[in-house]
Amino acid sequence: MTTQDLIEKLGLKALSKFEHRDVDGVFVSDMLSDVMAGVKSGNLWLTIQTHKSIVPAANLVDVSAVIITSGKEVPQDTVDLASKYHIAILSSDLATFELVGKLYGLGLGSK
Amino acid sequence: MPECQHQWEMTNIQFGFVSFEKCFHCNDLRTYFSAEDNPILGDKYREGDHYWSRVENAQTFTFDLKCTQCKHTEKFDDLMGLLHCTGCLPDCDVEIMRKKLEAEKTWTVVAFGFLPKAKTEPIPPHKLDTLTDYFNQRRDTSRSKIKVVPFNLIGDLARCKGDFIHDVGMLSLEPPSGRKSPF
Numbered sequence: 282m283t284t285q286d287l288i289e290k291l292g293l294k295a296l297s298k299f300e301h302r303d304v305d306g307v308f309v310s311d312m313l314s315d316v317m318a319g320v321k322s323g324n325l326w327l328t329i330q331t332h333k334s335i336v337p338a339a340n341l342v343d344v345s346a347v348i349i350t351s352g353k354e355v356p357q358d359t360v361d362l363a364s365k366y367h368i369a370i371l372s373s374d375l376a377t378f379e380l381v382g383k384l385y386g387l388g389l390g391s392k
Numbered sequence: 393m394p395e396c397q398h399q400w401e402m403t404n405i406q407f408g409f410v411s412f413e414k415c416f417h418c419n420d421l422r423t424y425f426s427a428e429d430n431p432i433l434g435d436k437y438r439e440g441d442h443y444w445s446r447v448e449n450a451q452t453f454t455f456d457l458k459c460t461q462c463k464h465t466e467k468f469d470d471l472m473g474l475l476h477c478t479g480c481l482p483d484c485d486v487e488i489m490r491k492k493l494e495a496e497k498t499w500t501v502v503a504f505g506f507l508p509k510a511k512t513e514p515i516p517p518h519k520l521d522t523l524t525d526y527f528n529q530r531r532d533t534s535r536s537k538i539k540v541v542p543f544n545l546i547g548d549l550a551r552c553k554g555d556f557i558h559d560v561g562m563l564s565l566e567p568p569s570g571r572k573s574p575f
Binding site: 302312313314317318320321322323333334336337338340341342343366 | 530
């Protein structure tokens with residue numbers, strides 16, 4: 282499954298500029314330190330955090346995309362930084378719990 | 393016996409805060425790790441000629457890296473945090489290196505030791521290489537790589553506007569206003 286597939290199947294909004302890539306597993310956390318310790322390359326990262334710090338953290342651990350849940354507004358400087366480094370920032374109006382259920386239904390789990 | 397090709401994993405993870413203290417007498421800065429649940433800002437005290445005041449707390453974590461093959465553990469109790477170079481100072485050695493490495497799809501991350509000790513005893517190069525290996529082992533390196541470099545390459549700490557990759561402001565869901573130097 283790719284980020285393109287997920288956008289189409291789940292109605293996600295693509296906020297930054299990036300190249301689509303394969304998605305392998307899901308990681309849910311709102312703590313960067315937890316992400317840096319636990320995420321695996323290719324994971325989707327679900328969070329409600331929109332601070333600019335999520336971009337270098339996502340780059341460091343090579344996630345396939347960051348999905349901001351619960352329809353939270355993402356500051357433009359976060360989007361701009363993500364676009365600069367081709368990090369996929371996606372947005373969903375669904376709460377994290379609901380989105381996790383849908384991702385699980387699509388066959389994605391923790392990796 | 394062949395040398396081990398280490399495969400690193402994090403171990404001894406401890407969550408806490410990195411606390412920044414500034415002397416309002418001489419503007420000196422020092423940092424330390426605090427495992428307190430709720431470190432207080434503005435805590436002031438005198439120590440010799442210094443008048444220290446705690447000016448910032450940021451959520452962070454400490455960890456060591458352990459090789460899953462040979463069980464060797466590399467301790468990182470001297471690592472305060474990792475900083476993403478924002479290219480704020482064109483004449484900074486980190487920025488010069490960042491531009492050069494960017495062309496090779498390699499992203500530069502600065503490893504910070506605790507101040508002021510790290511000024512005289514920076515994190516040794518072999519430990520920076522271990523950090524580089526750890527993050528690259530967890531990435532698809534056909535896409536891009538990470539290079540961890542020492543903070544003493546930063547030409548002027550007072551003007552550096554790099555982004556620490558830790559949970560700054562993460563206790564609040566609102567983004568901090570403006571961009572200021574962490575120092």
